[in-house]
Amino acid sequence: MKNNENILKELKVLFVEDEVNISKLLKDAISDYFFSFTIANNGEEGLEKYKKINPDFIITDIMMPKLDGLDMTKEIRKENETIPIIVLSAFSDKEKLLKAIDIGITKYFIKPFDPDELLEYLVTIASKLNKSRIICLNKHFTFDNNTNNLFEDEQLINITKREKSFINLLIKNKNNITSSDELKETLWENEEVTDERVRTFIKRLRKKTSKELIKNISGQGYLISVDNI
Template sequence: MNKILKNLTVLLVEDDSDSKKIMHDVLSDNFEKVFTAQNGDEGLKKFKKYNPNMVITDAFMPISDGLDMTRNIKEISKDTPVIVLSAHSEKETLLKAIDVGVDKYLIKPIMADDLLNTLENVAKNKIETSNIIQVANGYSFNKIKRVLIRDGVEISLTKKELAFISLLIKRLGTLVLHDEIKSVVWVGESVTEAAIRTFVKRVRDKVGNSFIKNVPGLGYKIDRRIS
């Protein structure tokens, strides 16, 4: 397993089932987790749900293509690397790829070793240099390790607590509504507003009461406060 990629998650968006299986097998041997999607619409939904560290996508697919999906992903998370694979090398396609913010554009067919080398280089150049977010005074978040740090000490969080904190940090400074919190933290589960309040109180006990701001009746947010 690749030492740089082994702690990362990746979203693979590919409509051809044979190509997807081959790439999935290669990626599974090198990444912590591989998510897959059939087209750009499904890929965008998976990106919002799982927040992968990297995205690999075919350029042209039915329903919604990889380049349009890339534009939407970059609007959500401009620092997430997106690698586009395509059999097309026309100037117009390349220019559109640049315009939507693609990090690497690779021409098919591509050997597994070449793909992995590209992913490793992208991870080195982009992810490792931007994996620490300064959230607030004394607080930082390691996006790769998915760890919240306070005054240099890692805070122990459960899976749901981490999903909640990760969501708020991903949307730093922006209100996250109750419905979105439910869909991300309690996937497929039924949860009451009272249970959410109890859950958030428990998280606050761990991270500090002033870290998470409550907007009554709407949701929660973390304000960036750095002096």
């Protein structure tokens, strides 16, 4: 599996499954091959973790509490039409299979499934992913959107998890201005955050990087300087 490890080791998996035994089985079987393997216990949690970790693959059960796998997939497809989504389900009836295909499921595995067979399938589609991992922000700075690592002239910059999320958010928004309110909601979630705290946060990041990297649009929000998004 050496070549497979090379293909998968930078990729992130989100596994959405409410049955603890199945989650543990799959994590134990294949998680070591990936950069990260994140588990969510239902569709609502799956959506939350999808937005936080930006996975390369999603593997999901269909029948789950709160939000099932197909409804979760519908929500994800509204903003990402290309991410591979693999369904694991005990249901083998044609109606659910057709519905899954109709909303953009990439592959359908019937439980009980063989983890090695699933792994081989992930290797196959990983080799076909047309995904630009390294984003050139300017002539000095690059960002790896799999690991959320920032580099200056190929040297890793030590930034916090929140700073990584901030840069990732600006890149996702591309040429659109990201408002202070969106930053507060995304980076601090349920915390009460002042405008001054946001400005201090960005000032510290600029000290680690460059004044030119993060642009302040007066009274509106922030943009990132990007060469190739």
